[in-house]
Amino acid sequence: MSLDDLLVTLERRDIVTPVTSINPAGVTSKPAPTGTLTPDTPVTREKCNAEDVLQKAAHGANGTASQWWRFHYTDREPKEASYSPAATHAEAMAGEPDAIKAEPFKPLLREPNAPLSQEEETTILDWLERINETDEVIISAALHQCQTDQDARDFFIGLAAQ
Known part of the structure; x- marks a missing residue:
């Protein structure tokens, strides 16, 4: 995927x-x-x-x-x-x-309680680099989603930890 x-x-x-x-x-x-x-x-x-x-x-x-x-x-x-x-x-x-x-239908987003921390952003960017994702549009979309959607943030950080 x-x-x-x-x-x-x-x-x-x-x-x-x-x-x-x-x-x-x-x-x-x-x-x-x-x-x-x-x-x-x-x-x-x-x-x-x-x-x-x-x-x-x-x-x-x-x-x-x-x-x-x-x-x-x-x-x-x-x-x-x-x-x-x-x-x-x-x-x-x-x-x-x-x-x-x-x-x-339109899905509902669960807003994060706090902004995306520098540590979380670095973790996500490191993971994107590990999976050889280089498309800047996709990288920006992933970070934006993590900034505005707690479930996306949890999901990506969980993938990065694996």
């Missing part, structure tokens, strides 16, 4: 399941066929034509893409999953065939 994947995973608190693949079975890179769409018709990231959009709206399918989806089932507790890049309702449901409903 790359650091970029870890950052995506950490954007969500209280994760109860692993990060879900963005390529669920049945989703292709080809545009959805024109004609009648149903809520369970896979819709791809390709542009749909206006007729498809209107039909999808008429059938109640949610074309909004979200990185975070909560799935509901008839026989068990809901679970949450993260998609990177963001997935549409159809793509998310294709990856969870037992789900009866999926809803996008």
Whole structure:
């Protein structure tokens, strides 16, 4: 798992399941066929034509893409999953065939009680160097997340200690 994947995973608190693949079975890179769409018709990231959009709206399918989806089932507790890049309702449901409903949501962050200390920052930077992470954007994103999210901070410092 790359650091970029870890950052995506950490954007969500209280994760109860692993990060879900963005390529669920049945989703292709080809545009959805024109004609009648149903809520369970896979819709791809390709542009749909206006007729498809209107039909999808008429059938109640949610074309909004979200990185975070909560799935509901008839026989068990809901679970949450993260998609990177963001997935549409159809793509998310294709990856969870037992789900009866999926809803996008925004995760809540747990703010740190204190600023990131110099020692903690050094520990994180040393770990990033050990795993050969050199992308300045990813390094900055990791540090920013540790400055604003206690769970991310705990997670990265825990990885650095291993």
